[in-house]
Amino acid sequence: MTNQPGGESxxxxxxxxxxxxGKLERIIAGQxxxxxxxxxxxxxxxxxxxxxxxxxxxxxxxxxxxxxLTTLQRLADGLKIPVTALFRGADxxxxxxxTKNGQGSLTVRSGTQHGxxxxxxxxxxxRTDAIEPTLVTLTDASDVFxxxxxxxxxxxxxxxxxxxxxxxxxEYTMEAGDSLLLDxxxxxxxxxxxxxxxxxxxxxxx
Numbered sequence: 458m459t460n461q462p463g464g465e466s467x468x469x470x471x472x473x474x475x476x477x478x479g480k481l482e483r484i485i486a487g488q489x490x491x492x493x494x495x496x497x498x499x500x501x502x503x504x505x506x507x508x509x510x511x512x513x514x515x516x517x518x519x520x521x522x523x524x525x526l527t528t529l530q531r532l533a534d535g536l537k538i539p540v541t542a543l544f545r546g547a548d549x550x551x552x553x554x555x556t557k558n559g560q561g562s563l564t565v566r567s568g569t570q571h572g573x574x575x576x577x578x579x580x581x582x583x584r585t586d587a588i589e590p591t592l593v594t595l596t597d598a599s600d601v602f603x604x605x606x607x608x609x610x611x612x613x614x615x616x617x618x619x620x621x622x623x624x625x626x627x628e629y630t631m632e633a634g635d636s637l638l639l640d641x642x643x644x645x646x647x648x649x650x651x652x653x654x655x656x657x658x659x660x661x662x663x
Contacts (some may be wrong), residue, residue: 458596460616462514469655479526481522481544482520482521482522482523483520484543485520485524485529485543486517486518486519486520487516487531487546487623488542488543488544488545488547489514489517489518489536490518490541490544492536492537492538492542492543493514493518493536493615494498495537500514500515500518501561503535503536505633506535506536507531507532507534507535508531508588509528509531509532512653513528514548514629514631517532517560523543529543535542547592550560552581552582552583552589553581554578554579554580554581554605555579556578556579560618561576561577561579561592562576562577563575563576563577565585573593573594573595573597573603574593574595575591575593575597576591576592576644577589577590577591578590578591578592581601585663586600586641586663587663588660588661588662589661589662590658590660590661591658591659591660591661592657592658592659593655593656593658593659594633594654594656595618595620595650595653595655595656596653596654596655597646597652597653598614601642602646602648602649603646604623604644604645604646605644605646606640606641606642606644606645607639607646607661608641608642608663609641609662609663610638610639610662611638611641611659611660611661611662612636612638612639612642612659612660612662613631613636613637613638613639613643613654613657613659613660614635614636614657615631615632615635615636615655615657616633616658616659617633617635617655617656617659618649618650618651618652618653618654618655619631619632619633619650619651619652619655620647620649620650620652620655621647621648621649621651622635622637622645622647622648623644623645623646623647623648624640624643624644624645625643625644625645628648630651631657632652641661
């Protein structure tokens with residue numbers, strides 16, 4: 458091992474890991490403050506409900522002290538919530554997908570060659586129960602109207618244009634602001650394009 462000037466080792470030193478206890482205290486502090494304010498309670502009122510002092514409530518909410526199990530149970534009882542609610546978010550990171558305007562992955566589906574664009578707005582990895590939001594844009598008054606069938610349900614919200622949308626034996630004339638919730642097992646898709654361009658949000662759920 459060699460030393461740098463001043464006697465310091467040249468072996469890199471790992472930065473200290475985040476204090477797990479401190480992280481847990483901050484989570485409890487945030488959850489306690491959230492539930493207290495959501496119920497319109499002051500720190501003094503919560504203190505009266507729980508038998509704790511107002512100073513203790515303030516210390517917990519500032520993450521400057523650790524809570525015993527007894528204290529956590531008192532807080533949960535005073536707020537009428539399960540104890541586990543005070544730890545929410547402490548177990549693991551959760552997956553999320555953020556998509557900027559105009560972005561999202563393009564997918565090729567039946568009708569893509571005829572002016573039909575399907576832009577998937579987000580997916581969650583490894584989740585079989587996640588919804589699939591897709592922004593659909595129709596710009597070509599083609600006679601090709603693909604029909605879809607899939608397990609689960611689908612929600613359609615019109616953003617622009619007008620169209621006749623079919624589901625099974627039924628037809629719906631849709632324009633901006635209209636919505637349709639349907640069973641995905643029934644054949645569904647645009648039947649007639651009345652006012653182009655047409656844009657709608659389609660959200661499929663398992």
